[in-house]
Amino acid sequence: MTGDPAAIEVLLERWLEAEFTRHPVAPLAESIAALPRQQRDFALDWVKRTATVNVHVAHMVARHVPGMLAHMDPRTVEAWIMQAMDACDRDGLKAALEVLRDPQRFVRLGREHAAGAVFDDIAGILRSFVTGLAGRALRLEQGDATWTDGETLYLPPVVAEMESAADNFQLAKAMVTLLWAQTRFGTFRADIVAHCGRFPDPARAQRLFHTLETLRLEACIDRELPGLGREMRRMKVGTPGVLPAGRAGGTPNAAWLDYAERLAAPASTVEDTLSLLACAYADEPAVPPWQGQLFPEKVAELMAARIEREKMLLRVKLNTLLEERQQAPRDDAPAPEVELRALESEVMELPRFEMTIDAAPVPIPEDVRQLLTSIQLDLGEIPPEYLQPAGPGEYDPSLIQPEQKDPDDVWKGTYHEEGAVFFPEWDYGRQHYRKNWCVVREKDVAPVNDEFVAGVLRRYAGHARQLRRTFEAMRDADRRDKRQTEGDDVDFDALVESIAEHHAGMEWNDRVLTRLHRSERDIAALFLVDMSGSTQGWINEAERAALLLLCEAFEALGDRYAIYGFSGMTRKKCEIFRIKRFDEPYDDTVRGRISGVRPQDYTRMGFAIRHATELLCAVEAKTRLLITLSDGKPDDYHDNYRGKYGIEDTRRALLEATRAGIRPFCITLDQEARDYLPHLYGAARYTVVDDVAKLPYKVADIYRRLTL
């Protein structure tokens, strides 16, 4: 794209629908034209993509991007646009415009120019990092600020207070570690709200407490992770005015230096921090970039619920343990005495425990160990009443297991998303995924025991027999072939015979070796069956018959296979129907399920392919096949899945599958398939069955040819 403002203006006029919206386009074209080549292309590309969502959004993008590119690297700008898109998907246009209106709110820049660390890019690494740190299992999510509620750590979408991408990553790592430290070193064991409430300005007291406590935790981190401690000190040096400094900034404040030293003592706890709060109240120093924010009320709320739940859970698990050892408390006998002894540990180390039941040592199962760790982090110890096993009548089960909502309640008026899995969807206009777009549930097909199965097997008996013979011949296994001319070991029986025959005057037979034949057939196949309403009637019957014959053939072959159906109505109700899982044997239940397959709703294919990809990736096999049985194009009720959007999303899902090492293939009844299937599956990876009645004959045969 040339830097000619006039040419750019023409494009913008078209994309932003200037004649309808009356947005002045000329100044936007000027500022974009003035950008260097790569940035110009970047800006125009994003205006075009966001214009497919909404022109007002695109207009905002066109207005802000040139200015942002002067201060941030393109990846950060991209993250800002993505944030707006996600807000749009979740909460609508207004939310998107909110994000776009004020770029400064999105990313706090600490420098004139910054290359930010974007949450999506670093979350994977940081999640693993946090898992490696000891303690309670914590989640890592994107939030509006840097804080934790004791169970989840939140980071902002972009961290850009330092200048380089590497430094911003280190900063994000420091933030995450500090949040972890709050839980690990007992920041929330004290009642912060009550304490700060005693001061004239509780909010100020809380801020100062946070700053003091951060000093203590920095010392803890320095002891545990000296390398990170060193990084953090370096970043402090590079950030002027940071603690310990007085309000004037720049000059270290002696009082705060003293506080820092006192809190750096190895045995100091949150109580020590609180005791210093009164003196520290006078001054409010600058804070380090990783400090984040404190929301003690939210922490307390979760903690109260968690403490209740974990106390019950521990008692229940102890009861289970006793039952397994046949030592469960009975009415007539005294209850066995469960004791926990903390092993000696260094100061500030979480002690490990030894458990005894009636003075006999017992190994502690992993889940109980994690529970003990979590309780310790909250309370500092394991109170003795926690060690009393709880029998079934003694606790409220709903505390431990949240109420299971019935997935069928959806559409009965109570929509909920519990128990569902979310899948993204590809928006080809935006050239990006819509996150958590499809609400997917797995259901079992209810088996139907009717005459269908017997009828099919009768009608196609001859064909089934032939199939079984053909497929059995395809079987492969490790075996040792005898009487070979080439091989790795001697076949003594054959050798003895040869010698004897040779002795008797016959010609020498050189088939005297054995060779190891290794089975190379290591295939797992997943059949994805379209259960949309359009399969009503003949097609449904033919599909079911084809599946039955397929199963009969597979039993002779030995490959691993699974059968799932899919259907959906709008993105909020996407369903996968289990007909046969990989590890399930082919028995009457499966036959009953095949018989019970009934047409459902629409054909939103993307999520089904993504789900099938996940299932296939969980199976170990050299070759993984995903075979779709369909009767038509991707389609859905009301929203724009019918048409190019649906085809592009399906194609994207198939590309993802291919990239995961899966080979997709399509068997279709749609005569128009040649219009769109090559675009989806590739020229050679689909086949059209022109007559429904032939489907049962063809499916198994197609599989055979696929895997020869």
Add this chain to the structure above:
Amino acid sequence: MQDVELISPQLAILDEEPYYHAVGDEVPLYESAYRNRLPVLLKGPTGCGKTRFVEYMAWKLKRPLVTVACHDDLTAADLVGRYLIVGGQTVWMDGPLAAAVRAGAICYLDEVVEARKDTMVVIHPLADSRRVLPVEKRGELVHAPAEFMLVISYNPGYQSVLKELKQSTRQRFVAFEFDYPDAEIEAAIVSRETGIGRDVAAKLVKFAAMTRNLKGSGLDEGASTRLLVHAGKLIADGVTPVAACRAAIAQAVTDEPEMLAAVHEMSSSIF
């Protein structure tokens, strides 16, 4: 067949004491199994000291040690022996298992699940009260002397369901469970094996603990004690700790770029 020459490899007794730091009561237990002529199964993750323990016990009991690393091309003939032609003559060459039996040595089959199942049944008659090794090709039944002992090892955490030890095999053995030692002991071991100071060794052990927390969340196995020793040796040779951790530990446990980056961040946070 009687006058075919039999060649059995010479076996030597270890003369230098291998360094082994006992963790529990495994040493007297093993000695008791030996006295009672029971075979032993060592379970545990890779690199936690199983082989070193067997070496130590072989030295302590003053028996030769024959080690076989099992893999899925291992045939029964590889273990028991085969006919060979040497200088125009047919000879019988004992495999490591037969040699160990004849000499009354300790035979250690490492990672026994890797071998094919039909190969494994060869050891069944040795692992029960009969203590005989049938050598069908020679028509011979070799009786194990009292000093012979069979030891096998395997890693039960290994993912693949296809590779499990059959009950008919495992129920013939006395089983020992091995795990990574406690932090202080592990640091002492690493320090002794590599010559690095206790503080650096303690940091390596802490790093290993962090990677072990990742087991099941992206890593199949955390860093083993063996990998720590590798890293320690590099550090003792002058390599910076972070680079040593990257080469000797991170790259050894995973190939995934994101996990590599995470493990690298862990090591750079500690050192």
